[in-house]
Amino acid sequence: GVKMSGINAEVMPGQWEYQVGPCEGISMGNHLWISRYILHRVAEQFGVVVSLEPKPIIGDWNGAGCHTNVSTVAMREDGGMKVIEEAIAKLSKKHAEHIACYGEGNEKRLTGKHETASMEVFKSGVGDRGASIRIPVQCKKDGKGYFEDRRPASNIDPYVVTSRIVRTICLDE
Numbered sequence: 614g615v616k617m618s619g620i621n622a623e624v625m626p627g628q629w630e631y632q633v634g635p636c637e638g639i640s641m642g643n644h645l646w647i648s649r650y651i652l653h654r655v656a657e658q659f660g661v662v663v664s665l666e667p668k669p670i671i672g673d674w675n676g677a678g679c680h681t682n683v684s685t686v687a688m689r690e691d692g693g694m695k696v697i698e699e700a701i702a703k704l705s706k707k708h709a710e711h712i713a714c715y716g717e718g719n720e721k722r723l724t725g726k727h728e729t730a731s732m733e734v735f736k737s738g739v740g741d742r743g744a745s746i747r748i749p750v751q752c753k754k755d756g757k758g759y760f761e762d763r764r765p766a767s768n769i770d771p772y773v774v775t776s777r778i779v780r781t782i783c784l785d786e
Contacts, residue, residue, distance in 0.1 A: 615648045624675040624727070634682065638779075642771035645679075667766035668721035676722030676729070677767035683778055684759035693757030694748075700782040701737045701746050701760060707781045708735040708745070714773050716766025723764065732764070 619632040633644045649665070656663045668676040687696045704711065712719070712732050725731035728742040737746040737760075739753045745764050752758030765774050780786040 615651070616644050617648065623677075625670065625672070625677075626674075628669075628675075628677065630677070639772060639775050641775055645771045665768040667716055667718045667768060671721070673727075675727040678722065678729075678763060679716070679765040679767050679769045679771070679774070681762045681765050681774060681778065682759050683762060683782070685783065688759060689757055691757060694753065697748060697752070697758070697760050701748075703782050703785070704746060704762070704778075705735045705737070711762075711764060711777055711781070714770075714777050715764050716769045718768070719764075719766040722766060729763065 616634055616636055617631055618634055621630060622628070623630050631648070633648055634641060636644050653663055664677075666677065683700070684693075685696065685700075687693060688700070712723075720732055723729045723732035725734070725743075730736045730743055730745040734745075736744045737748070738744040739748045740750040741747050742763075745762070747761045747763055749758065749761065752760070762778065
């Protein structure tokens with residue numbers, strides 16, 4: 614079945630999100646695509662419209678992202694925070710390349726407002742919902758874990774995003 618780990622209401626009226634995963638590697642793409650298919654078919658049965666646009670309704674509220682949690686075995690082991698910080702440093706040098714493949718219309722969402730960093734600036738931080746990359750507070754306390762790439766838009770191609778992240782942090786491309 615589809616690996617799902619949560620669901621919650623969001624800031625914009627009528628906006629909901631769900632979390633896919635945890636998944637290993639590129640299989641995340643399979644789970645996300647199938648979940649989108651199911652979402653659209655169920656919504657169709659009830660006459661509900663689903664949008665994957667990053668900012669489906671312009672207004673003073675958050676857009677819709679596909680925040681991507683990332684870890685490697687080394688990040689989850691003792692001392693993993695050093696590996697997380699090294700990965701973030703690599704991502705900072707490839708920010709424009711990542712933004713280019715992180716979803717169409719993402720410029721409407723990544724404005725520096727509404728819990729986003731501007732797409733023009735790379736920013737990372739612990740517990741910072743306004744950062745490009747966020748390290749959860751608990752991971753910082755534990756000294757290991759994962760980081761969250763908050764830049765991908767809700768309409769991403771998950772295979773492209775996963776590939777770009779792996780190529781940057783694991784393959785040094």
